[in-house]
Amino acid sequence: MKTFPELVIFDCDGVLVDSEALAARIVSQTLADYDIELNPQDVANQFAGYTDDAIRDHFNKVSDTKLPEDFAQIVERGTIDQMAGALETLPYIKETLSILEHPFCVASNSRTDRLDSALDKTGLGRFFPKERRFSSSMVEHPKPAPDLHLMACEMMKVKPEQALIIEDTVTGVTGGKNAGIAVLGFVGAEHIVDKNVQGRKLMEAGAYAVFDDMRQLSMMLKDYAAA
16 A cells, blocks of 8 residues: 655755755855855855756856856865765754655755765765665756656656655745645755744745654654645
8 A cells, every 4th residue: 555645755955964054155165266255144045956057057147257167066076075074964864764654765956976975975875775866967957947856756656746845945845846746845954044934935935834853754744645
């Protein structure tokens, strides 16, 4: 007998690993190398969930300084270098994954190398074998387009309406809604300054509910299935 939802799709940064603050710092430092000043908190506030290519495209439109084509690769190398010894999982995520009764996978706007590094360096790799890892490198259009979430469903052989997504950003929630998949918003990561404000943003983007502690996930999934 299948358990509804038949698939839980986790975002990675800010949901599985507390990496948004680290990534924002690297983006801020890299932008500064091209005379674009934006502190890490503002990077996190404005661009959480964006791919590094999308950040480059944004500044190339609004700034006189043109960022290089390999901006994303520069940021990725810096982020991966900083991950060693500095990256931590979200509290209680390992315990939650260990007892989760639903099939699950990860779908991240990170590139494959960065996603693999984040999972493997934090010990989460054992929960997510390669065939259950989906990155922005694998699709033409990353979140907020529906492509990544839809590919995850297709590869996991689950219909979108039978899946559920866990996301911490408006970009991710929008991607889920565009794919026709229910989204649960998570606001328990370090980079989120005001959980209430971020929670409202996620709800306005289309999340059906919001939570801030992974220990709540099993009960929220039961509530969702019963609704």
